[in-house]
Amino acid sequence: MLPSRTDFLIVGAGFAGLTLAERLCSAGFHCTLVDRRSHIGGNSHDEYDAHGVLIHSYGPHYFRTNSPQILEYLGRFTQWRPHVYKVQSWTDGRYWSFPVNLKTFEQLVGHRASEEEFAAWLEAERIPIDMPRNSEEVILSQMGRRLYELFFRGYTRKQWKLDPSELDASVCGRIPIRTDRNDAYLKEQFQCLPAEGYHVLFDNMKAACGERLSLVLGVDYRDLKDSVPHRHLFFTGAIDEFYKYRFGPLPYRSLRFEREYFSAGQLRERLPVSGKAGFWQPELQVNYPNDFEFTRIVEMKHATGQVCAGSTIVREYPADWELGQDPYYPVPSRESRALYERYRALADGEKDVTFLGRLGTYKYYNMDQVVAQALKVAEDTLAAHQPLI
Ligand code: FAD
Ligand code: UDP
Numbered sequence: 001m002l003p004s005r006t007d008f009l010i011v012g013a014g015f016a017g018l019t020l021a022e023r024l025c026s027a028g029f030h031c032t033l034v035d036r037r038s039h040i041g042g043n044s045h046d047e048y049d050a051h052g053v054l055i056h057s058y059g060p061h062y063f064r065t066n067s068p069q070i071l072e073y074l075g076r077f078t079q080w081r082p083h084v085y086k087v088q089s090w091t092d093g094r095y096w097s098f099p100v101n102l103k104t105f106e107q108l109v110g111h112r113a114s115e116e117e118f119a120a121w122l123e124a125e126r127i128p129i130d131m132p133r134n135s136e137e138v139i140l141s142q143m144g145r146r147l148y149e150l151f152f153r154g155y156t157r158k159q160w161k162l163d164p165s166e167l168d169a170s171v172c173g174r175i176p177i178r179t180d181r182n183d184a185y186l187k188e189q190f191q192c193l194p195a196e197g198y199h200v201l202f203d204n205m206k207a208a209c210g211e212r213l214s215l216v217l218g219v220d221y222r223d224l225k226d227s228v229p230h231r232h233l234f235f236t237g238a239i240d241e242f243y244k245y246r247f248g249p250l251p252y253r254s255l256r257f258e259r260e261y262f263s264a265g266q267l268r269e270r271l272p273v274s275g276k277a278g279f280w281q282p283e284l285q286v287n288y289p290n291d292f293e294f295t296r297i298v299e300m301k302h303a304t305g306q307v308c309a310g311s312t313i314v315r316e317y318p319a320d321w322e323l324g325q326d327p328y329y330p331v332p333s334r335e336s337r338a339l340y341e342r343y344r345a346l347a348d349g350e351k352d353v354t355f356l357g358r359l360g361t362y363k364y365y366n367m368d369q370v371v372a373q374a375l376k377v378a379e380d381t382l383a384a385h386q387p388l389i
Pocket of ligand 1: 011015016035036041043059236328357367
């Protein structure tokens, strides 16, 4: 049932909307949180599939952060399961250690090598570029053309339908390169998953809001905004959609997910490939830069630690985004930034609306960055408003 009035109307029940709702409700405000999906958690949602395997519904979500504050804040709603996320790359008919590290180099040259040998090789391969301006330049300047073509160019073109030279340096620049044998996919200090899954974390955030929260699922905010009087609107959906695409749609990439379940017997037959009993592939994630139409296959059981006989893999196919589809990725490029700035100028002029989250601010943000942004917005809101009802 809709409340007759509320302090704040929050659109989108992902990490941004839930964090804001929890902070504001805990401070005595009444919030109405609306999402057009049938569940909370936004893109970070996870669930048990028909075979009882815990999977990430909208692509793999590896929680990582360098911020003890964010870890502590979310830790109020979940126990953590530490996990170092591991990825391999499949190209030229074999698995490669990835991201590029000493083991990758040894596979390339076919013999055991030292850090010094690899560093010297990189020095010779690397193309000196002082200030890399795009994703091609950032990889060429780190490791040269051979590794760029082996691992980056094809994957990036598939994922973004753009050449790496057309994408911000930060896109490929977020992948580490190391001269030692450390093959962790990520570089953040804290890497962990909610021990019982993201859906439990989100349920606990919702519970912490208490009765001051009215949650409305399966409804577009446009269908209720006029029936719920509110003091301020927080919008975590797509900013261009909010403004009815006044300047034209911002570019997004979409995704299609293909799930496949394998029984214990099928996994036994797969053992020569996976090398691990009970799994379909050797690591949590395998990237396919140069083969197939999908970019990666994820087998989440490696990271969740779930004990179950079968396993589910998810193939991820990049897709063009069209109006009405889920806009998964903002596209970090100079052109998209210029268009976003026009929408942001409109947003800056709003007194009663604040935009936040990955889509609201059109930023390729990770979960911890979105939580940090929402905590800041909550803090500013608490400084500016007193509870009325
Ligand atoms: P979202 O989670 O997108 O939530 C926005 C919500 O708003 C949605 O539920 C949507 O239904 C709702 N909404 C929009 N418009 C309306 C409307 N008009 N009316 C009602 N509801 C509306 N981050 C990491 O830290 N690690 C990872 O490994 C990682 N992997 C990712 C993999 C993929 C494939 C993708 C797409 C993202 C990944 N991310 C990852 C990023 C992560 O998903 C985001 O940082 C996070 O979900 C952003 O939260 P949010 O609340 O801003 O947005
Ligand atoms: N990337 C690549 N090859 C890989 C992995 C990543 O070229 O094997 C590039 C690609 O452009 C990708 C970006 O690096 O979009 C960031 O990769 P990440 O795995 O962080 O992507 P996400 O999980 O955000 O989709």
